[in-house]
Amino acid sequence: MFMSKAAITRLSILQKAFDLIYMKGYQACSIDDILATTELTKGAFFYHFKTKDQMGLAMVNEVMYPGMKKALINPLIAAQDPVEALYHMMEHVLLHAPFFQVQYGCPAVNLIEEMAPLHASFHQALLQLILQWQEAIRTCVKQGVASGKINQDVNPDGVAAFIIAGYSGIRNMGKLVGVSCYHTFLKELKMYLKTLS
Amino acid sequence: MFMSKAAITRLSILQKAFDLIYMKGYQACSIDDILATTELTKGAFFYHFKTKDQMGLAMVNEVMYPGMKKALINPLIAAQDPVEALYHMMEHVLLHAPFFQVQYGCPAVNLIEEMAPLHASFHQALLQLILQWQEAIRTCVKQGVASGKINQDVNPDGVAAFIIAGYSGIRNMGKLVGVSCYHTFLKELKMYLKTLS
DNA sequence: TTGTAAACATACCAACTAGTATGTTTTCTA
DNA sequence: TAGAAAACATACTAGTTGGTATGTTTACAA
Numbered sequence A, B: 001m002f003m004s005k006a007a008i009t010r011l012s013i014l015q016k017a018f019d020l021i022y023m024k025g026y027q028a029c030s031i032d033d034i035l036a037t038t039e040l041t042k043g044a045f046f047y048h049f050k051t052k053d054q055m056g057l058a059m060v061n062e063v064m065y066p067g068m069k070k071a072l073i074n075p076l077i078a079a080q081d082p083v084e085a086l087y088h089m090m091e092h093v094l095l096h097a098p099f100f101q102v103q104y105g106c107p108a109v110n111l112i113e114e115m116a117p118l119h120a121s122f123h124q125a126l127l128q129l130i131l132q133w134q135e136a137i138r139t140c141v142k143q144g145v146a147s148g149k150i151n152q153d154v155n156p157d158g159v160a161a162f163i164i165a166g167y168s169g170i171r172n173m174g175k176l177v178g179v180s181c182y183h184t185f186l187k188e189l190k191m192y193l194k195t196l197s
Numbered sequence C: 001t002t003g004t005a006a007a008c009a010t011a012c013c014a015a016c017t018a019g020t021a022t023g024t025t026t027t028c029t030a
Numbered sequence D: 001t002a003g004a005a006a007a008c009a010t011a012c013t014a015g016t017t018g019g020t021a022t023g024t025t026t027a028c029a030a
Helices: A005-024 A031-036 A042-048 A052-076 A082-096 A107-115 A120-146 A156-177 A180-194 B005-024 B031-036 B042-048 B052-076 B082-096 B107-115 B120-146 B156-177 B180-194
Strands: none
Touching: A005 A031, A005 A042, A005 A052, A005 A107, A031 A042, A052 A082, A052 A107, A052 A120, A082 A120, A082 A156, A082 A180, A107 A120, A107 A156, A107 B107, A107 B156, A120 A156, A120 B156, A156 A180, A156 B107, A156 B120, A156 B156, A156 B180, A180 B156, B005 B031, B005 B042, B005 B052, B005 B107, B031 B042, B052 B082, B052 B107, B052 B120, B082 B120, B082 B156, B082 B180, B107 B120, B107 B156, B120 B156, B156 B180
């Protein structure tokens, strides 16, 4: 896949922005901060992006969305055992995602927390992210019900809400307590998932 | 309880700060923003607080901590039925806490998300908050186990992590989806709590 | 090779930030 | 009631912010 030099520049800005925003927050991360980690200047930044917010939205759509799809959605598609797939998705993203650091939580959860109430455009973009994941979990549970591996009276919407909330929440708690709560959470998640079948 | 005029001024700054920080975030909320909602000026602010951060910490300890203790901890102390107490605590804080607005989530969760990774002093103060709640939930579950109302093989640490994570997470999700997910979450929480007994 | 538009760099600006220096008023005690 | 300290108000600063105006370089087609 060919990328022009300009396209590489643009993507590198988005990547560096993603790294910094992950650790500092969106509003606390200035354009100068981002540019300081690159070899670029403001001319380059504002050539590729009209405003900081437009860059932020591009970051959501072009960096965060592909990342979350790979880690959170693809493992659920066409899963043999839905219960096991749900657990392993969670365990993998919590314990084995190499980029994530426990003190900084999850980039997507962070951005939702900070920007969803403030900017309608961020709200919209991040809502799509969550709805995609929600749908993937729901479908996964429904397939489990259809194949008889999950109890009939289980509510797929409820399970999806529980899992998404659990993930977002334990990312929050991890910022204070550290990784130990991840393990505690995963144990309890396994117990919970067992009650579904 | 008598309060000097100065004490009232100080507390009103903390209250207004709490309101604004709840809606805008800590770093995005400037001292001028806070003072604009009062009849005060910078002289008053920096007479009562050495820095913005010291004001923020006072807000955590003197406004947020009492609030969360009243809503999240007291209802669990000496609860007759622990399972019912846990559910009602959650239902009440999610649906009936008058100050909270779904699009802004929970003030404590917001501040943890934003400040825990950045400031050690905030991290410390907010950690105390969460540890208190965690301990209250754990004690509540243990009492349930002791009284035979909760199954012996239930892990109090796991339940506490699950509930705290669930709460923080659904507050996050509510910012995107709205109150509907609160109801879905509460239904599933009821199912989960039922499996404990 | 040459022209030209794309892809940047440099130098700026007005608005805002936390914080300070120095006043003035209020409160309360002696 | 006088005075002094507490409780504020006013005016300012240096640094940072997103964004702009204008220049220079690079890539690429003719």
